[in-house]
Amino acid sequence: MEPVSAEHVTAFRRFNRYFTRRIGALDDHYLGQDRPLGEARLLFEIAESAAGVSLRELRSRLGLDAGYLSRMAKALEAQGMVRIAVHPDDNRLRMVELTPAGHIELTEQQRRADALVAHLLGGLTDRQRTDLTEAMTATRRLLRLAAITVDLVDGASESARTCLDAYAADLDERFPEGFDKSDLVRPEEVSADAGAFFVAYEEGRPVGCGALRRLEGGVGEIRHVWVHPDARRLGLARRILDALEREGRRRAFDVVRLDTHAALTEAQAMYRACGYREIPAYVDHVYGDHYFEKRLRD
Amino acid sequence: MEPVSAEHVTAFRRFNRYFTRRIGALDDHYLGQDRPLGEARLLFEIAESAAGVSLRELRSRLGLDAGYLSRMAKALEAQGMVRIAVHPDDNRLRMVELTPAGHIELTEQQRRADALVAHLLGGLTDRQRTDLTEAMTATRRLLRLAAITVDLVDGASESARTCLDAYAADLDERFPEGFDKSDLVRPEEVSADAGAFFVAYEEGRPVGCGALRRLEGGVGEIRHVWVHPDARRLGLARRILDALEREGRRRAFDVVRLDTHAALTEAQAMYRACGYREIPAYVDHVYGDHYFEKRLRD
DNA sequence: GGCACTCTTTGACTAAAGTCAAAGAAATAT
DNA sequence: ATATTTCTTTGACTTTAGTCAAAGAGTGCC
Structure with a gap:
């Protein structure tokens, strides 16, 4: 990992300070309510979960x-903002949902926050607003990517299974011939000496994965x-690939190989951009249309 | 003013929410202290004002x-963080300043915040960090510009005088021949029917100005x-110019003129970019090397 | 049916954050 | 010099935010 220059840290903190002090407070979505912050936050969180949510x-x-x-x-119940009911299947749980009055209050609040933002943006030309939106989008994309961690986990762990299930469902939809789960690696293939499994987490939620498996000799x-669809276009796949290659080097692999399906054109472009070159099939994988390899040492 | 599209408002609020929730909290400069937030905020504010500040x-x-x-x-005084003394010129006022111990604590705190940010940025490549810094800089620039208001004020008001004094000092430094204050408009020249004076405020502080004066007939x-130097490169001059032209139209001027000094090359470029064209001298201004005009109606 | 565990409620706290008004000391205006 | 205003301090509150532990109700498992 390259060292972080002081200049970038300073710029980050300058932005942070400006934003939280001057702008963040402006469009606080708990704004303008004659209600304590804790309650406002709770009400907002309840509203976010459309169909009712448990305590x-x-x-x-x-x-x-x-x-x-x-x-x-x-x-909040006493104020008529929410309804609290016992969960139908588990009498220990309490389910909370907004009442119509609660909806009205939140809509009004949203309207006010929108108006405030519109007023602020009113000081810019349309061109500048577009530029601002773009700059914010870029900022958010990079911050999200930075905040994601890529961790080595047990291939049998819940996170790993969650990712592989989602992966399988995803491919099943994208491959014309569908995707059969039996093609997935088994936990023991990516454990201990046999291999490794990485999961990317965003705010504790698994949003990506990658596996490394030992083939014969110095080949991984x-x-x-x-x-995950929510985390695409951030540059996360490259980070996962990075982690896998680093792990490969740690294991003294000389080269790593992989295969990919014809339907996954973006994936192929990424592998090429990351220094992989196409090679003849080194094995006969069911869904393998293209095979790649990259040397890890020179 | 163009209407603000819902798309821009939504993008703004999405960014705001992400940032305040996920990132802002991370590099809170009141972070990691075993001190109540109010106290931490106060201590920080005292530190910001180097030479002591009154209660x-x-x-x-x-x-x-x-x-x-x-x-x-x-x-804070009891904890040895600050010193409180009576103001030398006004015994009602109490002046507060950091003690060496206070400085140490704040430096340590700064170090910790820097480390946290560096850790976050560690997840990005150097290229991405540069992109992030650029995107943040652009975002901040546009947000600052948006938050500045350009208001019509009395030419004799304190804000107006503050700006004109700073303007005069600025030009005195930039013109090889210096600048004489007698060239400034008098308050009565920019009041009532005679003209108008605008001041730009950023967070209550005057950061720019512009005057409009009636010449003969439909000419302003x-x-x-x-x-202000702190507010340059934001695009503020254009906004001030906009406000002046709008005022000119309101007063049914057909055309506005202005002159500028040879030393102010950026200003000339801006006037041209804003639709002004150079004309022969319409009057003999002491510091006028170039004369411009723009029609306000077609 | 008994046991461990989960989820929620209630009572009894504490610390932080902030409000309000009275009063004293000093400066300024008349 | 007197009245008014400014600035700070102090006492007496309130609200918000949060913690901790005990207890009650319900589930799942053997």
């Missing part, structure tokens, strides 16, 4: 104390590089 | 209750368009 879920999402949450929810095989 | 000033900057502030300041004259 348990809210507790973990907002990181609140059970007693504190219980009381706040009751306060990369498989199942996948990125 | 009065802090009160208005932070918007705190006098009693609350008094107590917090005393608490633009003078003293100036932007």
Whole structure:
């Protein structure tokens, strides 16, 4: 990992300070309510989950104390903003959802926040607004990418299975011939000496994966590089690939190989851009239309 | 003013939400202290004002209750973080400044915040970090510009005088022959029917100005368009020019004229870019090397 | 049916954040 | 010199935000 220059750190902090102080406060979505912040936050979180949400879920999402949450929810109920009901299948759980009055309040709040933002943007020309939107999009994309971690995990772990399931479902949809799960690596193929499995997490949620498997001798095989639809176009696949190659070097592999399906054109372009070159089939994979390899040492 | 499209508002709010929730909290400069937030904020604000600052000033900057502030300041003094002394010229005022211990604490805090940011940026390649810095710079530039208001003020007001003084000092430095204040418009030349004076404010602070004066008939004259060094390269001069032209149209001027000094090359470029064309001298201004005009109606 | 566990509620706290008004000391205006 | 205003301090509050532990109700598992 390259060292981070002081200049970038300073620029980041300058932006951060400006934004949180001057702008963030402006469009606080808890804005303009005559309601304590904790309650406003809770109400907003309830509104986010359209079909009702359990106290348990809210507790973990907002990181609140059970007693504190219980009381706040009751306060919102007393104000007519939410309805609290017992979960149909589990009588221990309490489900919360907005009442029509709660919806009205939140819509009004949203309207006010929109108006504030529109007023701020009113000071710019349309061209400048477009530039601003673009700059913000780029900023957000890079910050998201930076905040994602790529970790080595057990191939049998829940995160790994979640990713592989999503990967399989994804391919099943994209391949004309469908995708059969039996093609997936088994946990023991990516454990200990046999290989490795990486999962990318964004805010604790698995949003991508990649597997490395030992073939004969100094050859590794990369498989199942996948990125969740919500996390695409950030440059995450490259980071996963990076992690896999680093792991390959650590294991003293001379070369890594991989195969990819004809339907995955973006993937092929990425592999080429990352220094992979197409080679003849080194094995007969069911879904392998193109085979690539990259030397890890020179 | 062009209407603000919903798309821009949405993009803005999406960014805002992401940033304040996920990133802003991360590099909170009040971070990692075993000190209540209010105190941390106060300490930081005291540190910002190098040579000591009055409680009065802090009160208005932070918007705190006098009693609350008094107590917090005393608490910081008891902890050895600040020194409180009576103002030498006004015994009602209390001046606060950091002690060496206070400096040490703040430096340490800064170091920790830097480390956190460096860790976050560590997830990006150097190229991506550069892109991020650029995107943030662009975002900040446009947000600053958006947040600046350009207001019609009395030419004799304090804001107007502040700007004209700074303008005069600025030109005195830039013109080889210096600048004599007698060239400035008098308040009565930009009041009521005679003309108008605009001041640009950023967070309440005057950061730019521009004057409009009636010449004969349907001709207006633009003078003293100036932007504070801190607010340059934002596109503010254009906004001031816009406001002056709008005012000119409101006053049914057919045309506005202006003159500029040879030393102000950027200004000339801007006027041309804004639709002004160079004309022969319409009057003999002491510092006028180039004369421009723009028709306000067609 | 009993046991461990989960989820929520309740009571009893604490610390932080902030408000309000009265009063004292000093400066400024008349 | 007197009145008014400014700035700070102090006392007496309130609200918000949060913690901790005990207890009650319900589930899942053997």
